[in-house]
Amino acid sequence: MANRVDAAIIGAGAAGLAAAVRLARAGVDVLALEARDRIGGRAHTVMAGGFPVDLGCGWLHSADINPFSRIAQDLGVAIDRTPPHWTRQAAAPNFPSADQKSFRQALAALESRIEAAAALGRDQPVSQLMDANDRWFPLLNAFSAYYNGAEFDQISTMDYAAYRDTEINWRAPDGYGALIARFGAEAPVALECPVRRVDHRGRLARLETPRGALEARVVIVTAPTPLIADGAIAFTPDIPAVREAAAGLPLGLADKVFFGVDRAEDLPVDSHLFGAPSRTQTGSYHLRPFGRPIIEVFLGGRHARELEAEGEGASVAFAIEELTQILGSDIRARLTPLAATAWATDPWSLGAYSHATPGCAGARAALGPAVKERIIFAGEATSPDFFSTAHGAALSGVAAADRALALLGDFRATPLERGSREFPGVR
Numbered sequence: 001m002a003n004r005v006d007a008a009i010i011g012a013g014a015a016g017l018a019a020a021v022r023l024a025r026a027g028v029d030v031l032a033l034e035a036r037d038r039i040g041g042r043a044h045t046v047m048a049g050g051f052p053v054d055l056g057c058g059w060l061h062s063a064d065i066n067p068f069s070r071i072a073q074d075l076g077v078a079i080d081r082t083p084p085h086w087t088r089q090a091a092a093p094n095f096p097s098a099d100q101k102s103f104r105q106a107l108a109a110l111e112s113r114i115e116a117a118a119a120l121g122r123d124q125p126v127s128q129l130m131d132a133n134d135r136w137f138p139l140l141n142a143f144s145a146y147y148n149g150a151e152f153d154q155i156s157t158m159d160y161a162a163y164r165d166t167e168i169n170w171r172a173p174d175g176y177g178a179l180i181a182r183f184g185a186e187a188p189v190a191l192e193c194p195v196r197r198v199d200h201r202g203r204l205a206r207l208e209t210p211r212g213a214l215e216a217r218v219v220i221v222t223a224p225t226p227l228i229a230d231g232a233i234a235f236t237p238d239i240p241a242v243r244e245a246a247a248g249l250p251l252g253l254a255d256k257v258f259f260g261v262d263r264a265e266d267l268p269v270d271s272h273l274f275g276a277p278s279r280t281q282t283g284s285y286h287l288r289p290f291g292r293p294i295i296e297v298f299l300g301g302r303h304a305r306e307l308e309a310e311g312e313g314a315s316v317a318f319a320i321e322e323l324t325q326i327l328g329s330d331i332r333a334r335l336t337p338l339a340a341t342a343w344a345t346d347p348w349s350l351g352a353y354s355h356a357t358p359g360c361a362g363a364r365a366a367l368g369p370a371v372k373e374r375i376i377f378a379g380e381a382t383s384p385d386f387f388s389t390a391h392g393a394a395l396s397g398v399a400a401a402d403r404a405l406a407l408l409g410d411f412r413a414t415p416l417e418r419g420s421r422e423f424p425g426v427r
Helices: 014-025 067-075 097-119 137-147 157-162 176-186 225-229 240-247 301-310 314-327 330-334 363-367 390-408
Strands: 003-010 030-033 045-048 051-054 197-199 205-209 212-221 234-236 254-261 271-274 284-287 294-300 335-340 375-377
Touching (some): 003 205, 014 176, 014 390, 045 176, 045 335, 067 176, 067 390, 097 137, 097 157, 137 294, 212 390, 240 363, 254 301, 254 314, 294 301, 294 314, 301 314, 314 330, 314 335, 375 390
Parallel strands (some): 003 030, 197 234, 212 375
Antiparallel strands (some): 197 205, 254 294, 284 294
16 A cells, blocks of 8 residues: 655644644645544543533633634634633632632732743742742642643743733633534544654655555644653654653643532532632532533642542542532532543543643744654644643644645645555545
8 A cells, every 4th residue: 555645644633633624725635644533632522411511622712812713703603702610719618708819819929920930031840939838839739730730840930931821711612622623524534543653764754554654745743742752653763852842741631520410500600619729639610611500620730640540430539529528418419420531541642731841941842843844743732822722732733734835845746646545544
């Protein structure tokens, strides 16, 4: 089998789909190779309890400049502009209003110190700017576990400060993952086709897969950083600088649990609770998103990894216990587990979204350039300021596609001699 394309893309998440759509619309013979049996990557909407829920990304962050806001409008997909639940803490005896205000002040003060340290070029762990004896130290680390996927001792000050956020956050009631999948529906994708090796020694790069080899003039790699750093996707010859950059951008962990709730009308709509504000090992609870009889639970960082390691059902059991402590014993019988994630043990992601470790703030830029004018890296981890987001991934995919177009040049005048036009498994 001698299959050849102008451009091959590894991965069909937001970055890979954006690159594939851009290239296909430009008339390029392009194919994305996706290890999963679906497109979307870490964006995945499923039905649970009769409602669509997002197992991965769920918020259109920086929605006023997020390209998926426009894409949703073009596709006729509904967007909800209700302010996010974390701006409306539900009344709870474990976190009274005065404490909520005090915590917000502590977070704002920490972020001011981060900005000041970054302005001086100090790429240190954020934890070095914190007082371990401060009453809000545990909850600040819990916040980081949800926000970054890791506690502040693992977070680069420079990288944290580089993130760009307009603080406009919208949602897709039918699912962000569903929106991304609909956007990518026109992309040519071979599913269940993981790439094991990219041999870039010859005139054409050769991608080795369980379904055979595919040759391409240009390769765009959008796989999560752990798969690059650990050699799950190997390069021949090796590219140590790329693997080193990927290792400095590990994926943190943010898992979710969803419950259906009987008699949900006594819970406030689109509001928020912390399980135990006095500790880092706690959950973040979104009550009744979109007014639905659902509770969405966020678990992050080391705590989420420990729960995954305990096995199936551990995160559900933990969340039930915390909700019982907050809302009373009556809630236990009213909860029905609907879905739970385990992104750290998902073999095609090994985590949720990237963060730069201390000293590695430059790794995002290092991961981006083309290698020998043939291999281009994209994905949320390569975004300089919108990392950890679906729109950051998509924008990086578009940029990679534009670079590929420049590298391909006058491909229309000298088309590749092809074997089969269809790679096995193209959906």
